[in-house]
Amino acid sequence: MKTEQRRLPRGIREQLMIDAAVAAFSRGDYHTVRVEEIAEAAGTSKPTMYHYLGSKEGIFNACVRRESERLVEVLRAAVHDPGAPGGDDPLRRGFRAFFGFVVAHRGSWTVLYRRAAAGPAAAAVGGARERVLAEVTELITTCGELPEGTRERDAALLARIAVSTADAFADWLLDHPEESPDTLADHVAALTWAHLEMRGAPAGA
Amino acid sequence: MKTEQRRLPRGIREQLMIDAAVAAFSRGDYHTVRVEEIAEAAGTSKPTMYHYLGSKEGIFNACVRRESERLVEVLRAAVHDPGAPGGDDPLRRGFRAFFGFVVAHRGSWTVLYRRAAAGPAAAAVGGARERVLAEVTELITTCGELPEGTRERDAALLARIAVSTADAFADWLLDHPEESPDTLADHVAALTWAHLEMRGAPAGA
Amino acid sequence: MKTEQRRLPRGIREQLMIDAAVAAFSRGDYHTVRVEEIAEAAGTSKPTMYHYLGSKEGIFNACVRRESERLVEVLRAAVHDPGAPGGDDPLRRGFRAFFGFVVAHRGSWTVLYRRAAAGPAAAAVGGARERVLAEVTELITTCGELPEGTRERDAALLARIAVSTADAFADWLLDHPEESPDTLADHVAALTWAHLEMRGAPAGA
Amino acid sequence: MKTEQRRLPRGIREQLMIDAAVAAFSRGDYHTVRVEEIAEAAGTSKPTMYHYLGSKEGIFNACVRRESERLVEVLRAAVHDPGAPGGDDPLRRGFRAFFGFVVAHRGSWTVLYRRAAAGPAAAAVGGARERVLAEVTELITTCGELPEGTRERDAALLARIAVSTADAFADWLLDHPEESPDTLADHVAALTWAHLEMRGAPAGA
């Protein structure tokens, strides 16, 4: 581990800094991360961090910029390259790349999507989310007419999708006040039914 | 405005405190909110806050607990009460209640789902998300065989759903390492195709 | 010395703070003074200083405001009160009050006139000033026609006046570009001659 | 602008450094000026500055030394050269040289006299000084028996002289504790009266 070189050229050091920062920011939320902690992880010191990235916010911005660019590049490459894994369907290739990225670079994704990952708030929020999730899962499960082959696992997965979707729609509603929540709710319900009916041939196009 | 009573019974005071705290925590993230700010908004003083809720974390926990209970109650009531809005389908009634809650109590939902809503990080993250969203939207749009009646709006909405779903699955993957990202990716692609084909009769079951 | 009370009312504490700050700022220049040092001298802590005076600049401003108000009050009182020391001449009464204040509250005056009193720069500046002063003193002394009764002391005093006056005029020139430096120079020379000739009856009107 | 030569002989480089330093130190006070800022203005780098001048204090000392020597030289030359502008009176020639220097090299003079020229303190001090000056001006104006031809301008100018003189005397008092403030006060008052009576033939001896 002591391979770290002193006196690295600026470009390299900056990349090391951003590496360390992404790791740190994906562990705790913005205020929980101390700049010094990032500096140490990057094998350098606080003043050098400030010299290169300007401020804590600058450090964070550098992370978000670099990681989002990486993700977009990966996505584009997969979609436009018919030889990429996933077969003929560009949509499927895209999602494969997307998921591959999220799994391979969990830290990057966490930074980009920045749900409270740690900190004093995380525990409480985590618990509450689980309760809500359990409730929705039960709602889906006890709905009765679960198609053949739909197991617990599927219900839990669907609940997560439903809640995430609702969350996405909440954002959407904010930006598009002309939409009615009821219509969207019905829509999500319909989608969920569709998913339930589709279970069994998940990987088929 | 000076209607605020001194010497309120403990229960009431606590509710006022939690009201103020939910509002505050939904505006900025945990560390951005100062206890004093909540105390002022609740018409009381810092020491009283500590007397009642114990600590900053205690305040936050109280928020999360109360709001998640409210949400769960609302959900349960709608699902079990056939007379609730949404018709015969309990699933649809549930989602109506869910969306209604999210829209009516945005603050509560924000606290529960706690994606970084403000603070120095929010701007950067917001921008990056938009870029990713744009990329996925384009991916869906230029996929070619968009069914009749699928307009721009639908693509944008689907992109949000897809990203949210991927986000949910990323969590899922963390908890279930036996799952393969590729399978999930294919699954999301399949779901998206299903959505695309379903467009046109969104509110129909 | 341990008479310092804990839990003083805000007004009192603020005055103690300003007292300590004036003393500190009159010893070193703005950047040399540490806020904590002032807090300790005032028998309190840094956060309380910030709570009451807002910032380091706020602390400094409070000093300048209070002291300049005091000085102006003292001046006004002496001028308008014919019974104040100095006799019939309000001008003389005013200067007596002025000098009295400067001598009694050296710190206040230093803060108000803020010539570099300490710090790493002070030594060098002090030395240079002395050299300039010596030069001007010699100029006055060797001018030749020193009137009777003009001793070394007077020359040194006059040199100081001359340099201070020149300094004042330099400011004046900045604000009034229509003035010619040569005219002002001649004027100062004339004044100095007048002073030289007046020596011997210094206290007479 | 890119005429700056690399590889300049040491002497020249040093002069460029001091030029830049004088300019910088005359804008802000000692602590406000960053060494890097001087280095850039001098067309060189920080380590070179340290190589030549040793330390920040060394840089500052070099400024003060060079500028005070210049001023002293100019003064001496004018006094001893009967052909210098100002006529027969060496005193007048001296002051002309002095004022000329101050006006032509404001930066040098500021460094030498180093009243806080900028920084967070300057604004407050400036305001307070103005208030004091206004007070003294009023005192002089409303003194009543202003001689013929004494206009507002003269009162303002006299007030500046009076305050500067008092300032000089305050220093004097520090060094000569045997003097009485009252005597000096009376003296300044007398001088001011003399000035008032002299107005009208300012440039005359």
Added chain:
DNA sequence: AATGAATGAGTGTTCATTCAT
């Protein structure tokens, strides 16, 4: 019961200064 007063502990940021190239 309720609060004005007070602070310990910690963080972002800056800058003079020094190596190693």
Added chain:
DNA sequence: CATGAATGAACACTCATTCAT
């Protein structure tokens, strides 16, 4: 000789938390 790289040491400022009234 000249400089890009790097840092130790300080300092302003903030905030959760607690007494004493």
